[in-house]
Amino acid sequence: MTEDEFTTEIYYESDADESQLDDVTVAVLGYGSQGHAHALNLHDSGVDVVVGLREDSSSRSAVEADGLEVVTPVEAAARADIVSMLVPDTVQPHVYEQIEDELEAGDTLQFAHGFNIHYNQIQPDEDVDVTMIAPKSPGHLVRRNYENGEGTPGLLAVYQDATGDAKERALAYSKAIGCARAGVVETTFREETETDLFGEQAVLCGGIAELIKVGYETLVDAGYSKEMAYFECLNEMKLIVDLMYEDGIGAMWDSVSDTAEYGGLTRGEAVIDDQVRANMEEVLEEVQNGEFATEWVTENQANRPVYTQLNQAEKDHEIEEVGERLRALFAWQEEQESETEDEREKVQAD
Numbered sequence: 001m002t003e004d005e006f007t008t009e010i011y012y013e014s015d016a017d018e019s020q021l022d023d024v025t026v027a028v029l030g031y032g033s034q035g036h037a038h039a040l041n042l043h044d045s046g047v048d049v050v051v052g053l054r055e056d057s058s059s060r061s062a063v064e065a066d067g068l069e070v071v072t073p074v075e076a077a078a079r080a081d082i083v084s085m086l087v088p089d090t091v092q093p094h095v096y097e098q099i100e101d102e103l104e105a106g107d108t109l110q111f112a113h114g115f116n117i118h119y120n121q122i123q124p125d126e127d128v129d130v131t132m133i134a135p136k137s138p139g140h141l142v143r144r145n146y147e148n149g150e151g152t153p154g155l156l157a158v159y160q161d162a163t164g165d166a167k168e169r170a171l172a173y174s175k176a177i178g179c180a181r182a183g184v185v186e187t188t189f190r191e192e193t194e195t196d197l198f199g200e201q202a203v204l205c206g207g208i209a210e211l212i213k214v215g216y217e218t219l220v221d222a223g224y225s226k227e228m229a230y231f232e233c234l235n236e237m238k239l240i241v242d243l244m245y246e247d248g249i250g251a252m253w254d255s256v257s258d259t260a261e262y263g264g265l266t267r268g269e270a271v272i273d274d275q276v277r278a279n280m281e282e283v284l285e286e287v288q289n290g291e292f293a294t295e296w297v298t299e300n301q302a303n304r305p306v307y308t309q310l311n312q313a314e315k316d317h318e319i320e321e322v323g324e325r326l327r328a329l330f331a332w333q334e335e336q337e338s339e340t341e342d343e344r345e346k347v348q349a350d
C-alpha cells in the first residue's frame with residue numbers, strides 16, 4: 001500500500017467540541033461490558049445519561065448502585081437525543097423494534113459495532129443520524145482507562161447524516177467516553193463490520209484457538225506428554241503475543257533464540273501455507289457477501305443449535321482439562337486471574 005492510499009483520519013480531543021452534548025440526553029441501552037463504561041464515562045464527563053434496561057433485568061441494581069438512573073429502554077429512548085445501542089448484537093433488532101417510534105427527526109442512533117446496520121437487521125428512518133463510536137477494547141478497560149485519566153483508542157463512523165452534525169456529535173461522544181484522549185480512527189460501518197468479523201473468525205478467536213488445539217493434538221498424538229504440549233502450544237502463546245503487542249513482530253524475533261527465529265521463519269510459512277490463505281479468502285468472502293450474517297441470524301432464530309453443540313465440544317476438549325490442572329499449580333497466576341474475573345463478572349452480570 002502506498003502512502004496516499006491511507007485515507008484514514010485520526011481525531012483527538014482538540015478535534016472534538018463537547019458543547020455538542022450540551023442539553024443533550026444520552027440513553028444507554030444495556031449495562032454490560034460497553035454499556036456500563038459508556039454510561040459512567042458520559043456521566044462523569046457531565047453528560048445527562050439515562051440507562052435503559054428491561055423491567056426484570058438483574059443489572060438494574062448495579063446501575064442504581066453506580067448512581068445512575070434506570071428506566072425501560074422505551075422510556076430512555078423517548079427522553080434521549082442520542083440512543084446508544086449497547087445490548088448484545090443479536091438482541092439489538094428486537095430492542096430497536098421496541099424503541100423505533102421514540103426516535104424523532106434529528107435524534108442519533110449510536111452503535112459500538114456495525115453488524116445490524118451493515119447487514120440491514122436494523123433499518124432506521126432517514127431523518128435520524130446513525131453513527132458509531134467503537135472502543136477497541138472491552139468495557140472494563142474503557143472505564144478503567146477513563147478513571148486513570150487515560151484513553152482507549154476507538155473507531156468513528158457515520159452511516160447516515162440527517163442533521164449535518166452527525167460526525168461532530170459522534171466526536172463529542174468519543175471525547176466524553178475517553179476515546180479521543182487516545183485517538184479515534186475514522187472508518188465506515190462496512191469496513192468496521194467486515195474487518196471485525198474476519199479478524200475474530202480467521203485470526204483472533206477462531207484462527208488462534210484452532211492453531212493451539214491442532215498444535216497440541218499433533219504433539220499428543222505423537223506420544224508427547226499432555227503437559228508439555230499444553231505449555232508449548234498454549235501457555236507460551238501469551239508471552240509471544242505480548243512481545244508483538246508491545247513492540248511489533250520484529251521485537252518478538254529479537255527476543256527468541258536464533259534457532260527459534262530460523263525455524264519459525266522457515267516453518268511458519270510451511271504451516272500457514274497457500275491453502276490457509278485460500279481458506280482465509282473464503283472466510284472473508286462469506287463475510288462480504290452476507291452469507292455468514294444470514295447464517296448467524298438464522299442460527300439465532302432457531303435457538304442456536306449449532307452454537308450450543310460447538311460451545312460444548314470446545315469445553316470438552318482435553319486441553320481444557322489439562323490447562324485447568326496446570327494453571328492451578330501457579331498460585332500467583334490464579335490471583336491475577338481472579339482479579340480480572342471479578343471485574344468481568346461485575347460488568348457482565350445481567
Ligand code: NAD
Pocket residue numbers: 029030031032033034035053054057059085086087088089091095112113134135136137138139347348349350
Ligand atoms: P454485553 O453482553 O456485555 O452486555 C449487554 C447488556 O445488554 C447486558 O448486560 C444487559 O444489560 C443487556 N441485555 C442483555 N440481554 C438483553 C435483552 N434481551 N434485552 C435488553 N437488554 C438486554 O454486551 P457488550 O459486549 O457490551 O456489547 C454491546 C455492543 O458493544 C455490541 O454491539 C458489541 O459488538 C459492542 N462492542 C463490544 C466490545 C466488547 O469488548 N465487549 C467491544 C467493542 C464493541
Ligand code: MG
Pocket residue numbers: 196200
Ligand atoms: Mg469484535
